Amino acid sequence: MREDNLTQVNPRQRAWLEVNLSALESNTRSLIKSLERGSSLMAVVKADGYGHGALTVSRAAIKGGATSLGVATSQEGIELRESGLNVPILVLGSIIDPNELEACLKWNLMPTLSGFKEAFLCQKLALKSGVNFKVHLKVDTGMSRLGCELNQALNLVEFIRKQSSIELVGIYSHLASADGDFKGESAAITKLQKTRFDNILKQLPQLSTCFCRHIANSAGTLRDKSLHYDMVRVGLAIYGYNPIEDAAKNLDLKPALSVKTRVTLIRNVPSGVGVSYGHKFITSRPTKLAVLGIGYADGVSRALSGKISVLANGKFIPQIGSITMDQLILDATDSPDLEVGNVVTLLGVDGDASITPHEWANLSGSIPWEVLCGFRHRLPRLIV
Numbered sequence: 001m002r003e004d005n006l007t008q009v010n011p012r013q014r015a016w017l018e019v020n021l022s023a024l025e026s027n028t029r030s031l032i033k034s035l036e037r038g039s040s041l042m043a044v045v046k047a048d049g050y051g052h053g054a055l056t057v058s059r060a061a062i063k064g065g066a067t068s069l070g071v072a073t074s075q076e077g078i079e080l081r082e083s084g085l086n087v088p089i090l091v092l093g094s095i096i097d098p099n100e101l102e103a104c105l106k107w108n109l110m111p112t113l114s115g116f117k118e119a120f121l122c123q124k125l126a127l128k129s130g131v132n133f134k135v136h137l138k139v140d141t142g143m144s145r146l147g148c149e150l151n152q153a154l155n156l157v158e159f160i161r162k163q164s165s166i167e168l169v170g171i172y173s174h175l176a177s178a179d180g181d182f183k184g185e186s187a188a189i190t191k192l193q194k195t196r197f198d199n200i201l202k203q204l205p206q207l208s209t210c211f212c213r214h215i216a217n218s219a220g221t222l223r224d225k226s227l228h229y230d231m232v233r234v235g236l237a238i239y240g241y242n243p244i245e246d247a248a249k250n251l252d253l254k255p256a257l258s259v260k261t262r263v264t265l266i267r268n269v270p271s272g273v274g275v276s277y278g279h280k281f282i283t284s285r286p287t288k289l290a291v292l293g294i295g296y297a298d299g300v301s302r303a304l305s306g307k308i309s310v311l312a313n314g315k316f317i318p319q320i321g322s323i324t325m326d327q328l329i330l331d332a333t334d335s336p337d338l339e340v341g342n343v344v345t346l347l348g349v350d351g352d353a354s355i356t357p358h359e360w361a362n363l364s365g366s367i368p369w370e371v372l373c374g375f376r377h378r379l380p381r382l383i384v
């Protein structure tokens with residue numbers, strides 16, 4: 001009996017992501033070249049590598065010279081360990097559950113400590129297991145999110161260093177506004193955060209060489225070398241996007257992600273026809289509509305409805321009407337050659353033209369980080 005394998009469809013059939021490995025690797029390499037001497041690069045691969053695939057990104061970034069990885073949760077770290085990665089991994093999120101801390105110890109993941117309670121727990125767990133617990137201490141210098149209070153930092157460092165089974169390997173903070181307008185308030189906030197961080201470090205002269213000091217995200221890294229310290233934690237720039245327009249223009253960052261789909265139906269309608277839910281778009285001329293098999297459930301935000309264009313054969317084609325869960329519609333009247341089955345690029349490069357997550361973010365009141373993290377549901381991810 002003949003058995004047809006109909007359980008797997010062509011991943012390039014409906015809609016898909018293409019992740020460019022060499023872009024990830026070369027972005028990492030270029031960033032490392034731009035670092036202040038002595039500073040290393042941690043690749044931030046949380047949220048499944050900003051939607052690119054955490055393992056794929058980690059491997060490419062390590063090949064490009066990254067020496068450690070940053071994740072948000074212990075589960076993300078465990079998955080990377082299970083896949084065989086053995087570089088240092090820092091869990092950037094907060095962990096308060098003893099079982100989760102125990103898992104960190106077991107899988108050799110470094111937790112971020114913000115207070116005495118976690119430090120005490122780490123000591124207890126490490127003593128019980130007979131394995132030293134490597135940890136990073138976070139100090140809040142102005143983000144008002146994780147991290148201990150400034151006035152607690154020295155006591156906490158002292159406390160941690162007195163624990164026989166905890167190894168304090170890093171001290172860090174996080175910048176709140178390095179990607180903002182750097183002539184005004186944003187510059188002042190970053191400067192203040194740096195001053196506060198330096199003040200803490202200065203009060204630990206005999207200790208400060210023992211652990212890794214870090215504060216810069218992509219924007220901090222690209223903006224100011226004095227923020228590089230011993231390490232930088234880079235996410236967005238590894239994926240090929242510069243979060244600030246007026247800095248590091250000579251750095252050749254290549255977008256690593258493309259979002260593609262196909263035309264699934266073409267229909268010609270007269271003038272005066274309502275298109276998609278709520279008829280937010282009414283045709284004002286005989287119109288060639290092209291339906292694409294991708295929607296907001298795939299990561300194309302509904303807030304972009306009627307605002308974006310896509311690329312086919314190097315030409316922009318406007319999207320019209322409401323973006324629906326699984327599909328969206330183009331006005332392809334001015335693209336007479338567009339046919340069912342043609343590949344369309346939503347994000348990425350086609351010929352000389354390109355569309356970036358920054359453009360989508362600006363149109364939908366979002367940020368490129370959120371746009372990228374949105375592609376995680378049912379889109380096959382193909383490595384190119």
Ligand SMILES: Cc1ncc(COP(=O)(O)O)c(C=O)c1O
Nearest residue numbers: 044092174217218233234235236
């Ligand atoms: C603590 C921390 N460090 C570094 C990063 C990397 O930031 P970016 O993607 O802007 O480089 C993030 C991302 O949100 C973060 O939360």
